[in-house]
Amino acid sequence: MRKKPEILDTRVVARSRLFRIEAVNLRFSNGVEVEFERLRGSGSVGAVIVVPMLDPETVLLIREYGVGLERYELGLPKGRVEPGEDMLEAANRELMEEAGYGARRLTKLPALSLAPGYLGHRTQVILAEDLYPQRMVGDEPEPIEVVELPLSRFEDMVMENEDLTEGRSIAAIYLALSHMHRRGRR
Amino acid sequence: MRKKPEILDTRVVARSRLFRIEAVNLRFSNGVEVEFERLRGSGSVGAVIVVPMLDPETVLLIREYGVGLERYELGLPKGRVEPGEDMLEAANRELMEEAGYGARRLTKLPALSLAPGYLGHRTQVILAEDLYPQRMVGDEPEPIEVVELPLSRFEDMVMENEDLTEGRSIAAIYLALSHMHRRGRR
Numbered sequence: 450m451r452k453k454p455e456i457l458d459t460r461v462v463a464r465s466r467l468f469r470i471e472a473v474n475l476r477f478s479n480g481v482e483v484e485f486e487r488l489r490g491s492g493s494v495g496a497v498i499v500v501p502m503l504d505p506e507t508v509l510l511i512r513e514y515g516v517g518l519e520r521y522e523l524g525l526p527k528g529r530v531e532p533g534e535d536m537l538e539a540a541n542r543e544l545m546e547e548a549g550y551g552a553r554r555l556t557k558l559p560a561l562s563l564a565p566g567y568l569g570h571r572t573q574v575i576l577a578e579d580l581y582p583q584r585m586v587g588d589e590p591e592p593i594e595v596v597e598l599p600l601s602r603f604e605d606m607v608m609e610n611e612d613l614t615e616g617r618s619i620a621a622i623y624l625a626l627s628h629m630h631r632r633g634r635r
Numbered sequence: 636m637r638k639k640p641e642i643l644d645t646r647v648v649a650r651s652r653l654f655r656i657e658a659v660n661l662r663f664s665n666g667v668e669v670e671f672e673r674l675r676g677s678g679s680v681g682a683v684i685v686v687p688m689l690d691p692e693t694v695l696l697i698r699e700y701g702v703g704l705e706r707y708e709l710g711l712p713k714g715r716v717e718p719g720e721d722m723l724e725a726a727n728r729e730l731m732e733e734a735g736y737g738a739r740r741l742t743k744l745p746a747l748s749l750a751p752g753y754l755g756h757r758t759q760v761i762l763a764e765d766l767y768p769q770r771m772v773g774d775e776p777e778p779i780e781v782v783e784l785p786l787s788r789f790e791d792m793v794m795e796n797e798d799l800t801e802g803r804s805i806a807a808i809y810l811a812l813s814h815m816h817r818r819g820r821r
Binding site for chain 2: 451453454456462463464465466467468470472473475477478479481483485486487488512513514515516517518519520521522524558559560561562563564565566567568569570571572590591594604607608609610614615616617619620621623624627628
């Protein structure tokens with residue numbers, strides 16, 4: 450593995466309520482120096498994205514408005530880990546708040562990064578099984594629509610490219626399928 | 636489908652060389668008003684991520700330093716569509732610049748979003764086949780390492796969760812596999 454670039458200098462060049470933008474000066478191991486910009490969020494101990502299996506053939510999705518794309522999008526429940534929580538507790542809370550279910554069985558799968566070139570985010574994928582109805586009130590501005598998606602429809606829905614487009618949610622569902630498939634073979 | 640929230644007000648609250656952060660005031664259809672923040676990049680006509688198949692069993696990945704995560708990461712070639720290019724031309728140029736190959740066959744697959752809650756990005760997935768060696772010089776600070784990954788190793792590598800973690804790249808490879816599988820069945 451190649452030697453990492455040396456970080457010569459990091460400074461905040463813009464800041465808002467939720468974000469700060471840093472300029473970073475780097476020297477690569479070949480001597481080339483460049484300045485990159487990266488986005489930092491409010492310091493969180495982590496984030497989780499939950500793949501809730503209503504039964505072995507059905508995944509639960511939620512439909513939420515995303516102001517980045519200015520439209521409603523289907524995706525998985527997700528959110529930040531709050532102080533004092535571990536990843537599994539955060540996943541179960543987000544699942545209760547956003548989809549109205551708790552899970553008796555929670556399994557840590559890989560963590561996914563978002564855009565390593567300018568974001569530091571990593572989101573732990575958590576598979577949630579053995580669900581039971583349980584709602585917790587979150588901070589959502591409106592009730593969230595929950596959609597039961599048969600796995601047999603999942604790839605068609607992604608290929609239609611209409612409202613299930615988020616790379617992280619799609620990757621997380623594939624990871625869960627792969628994990629369940631491998632577990633079944635053992 | 637539910638009525639979209641009304642955008643009451645949008646204003647730039649922070650700005651850097653590459654990014655601007657906007658605060659957006661929304662009124663949801665139930666009357667609840669909230670303020671969100673979102674990140675805007677420099678106005679680009681689009682972005683592409685390329686799944687280059689060296690042969691039907693081998694995908695090409697590149698290893699690049701990402702200052703967001705401060706480490707080298709494996710992922711797919713990608714980049715912005717330049718003025719005057721279409722998506723397929725941009726994909727072929729990025730493939731030549733970052734991996735040293737051109738493609739005789741380019742196929743548009745779905746577009747992936749990144750984080751609809753606060754980013755407007757959509758990246759078109761392009762499957763690249765019938766490759767031939769062809770290098771173009773890009774603006775990379777150091778030569779990019781190209782890795783030939785047998786598809787039989789792909790899921791193991793994702794599950795190891797070491798240097799192939801980017802959700803968008805993982806989703807794009809799964810989409811390409813699904814597309815090639817469906818094409819083979821027809």
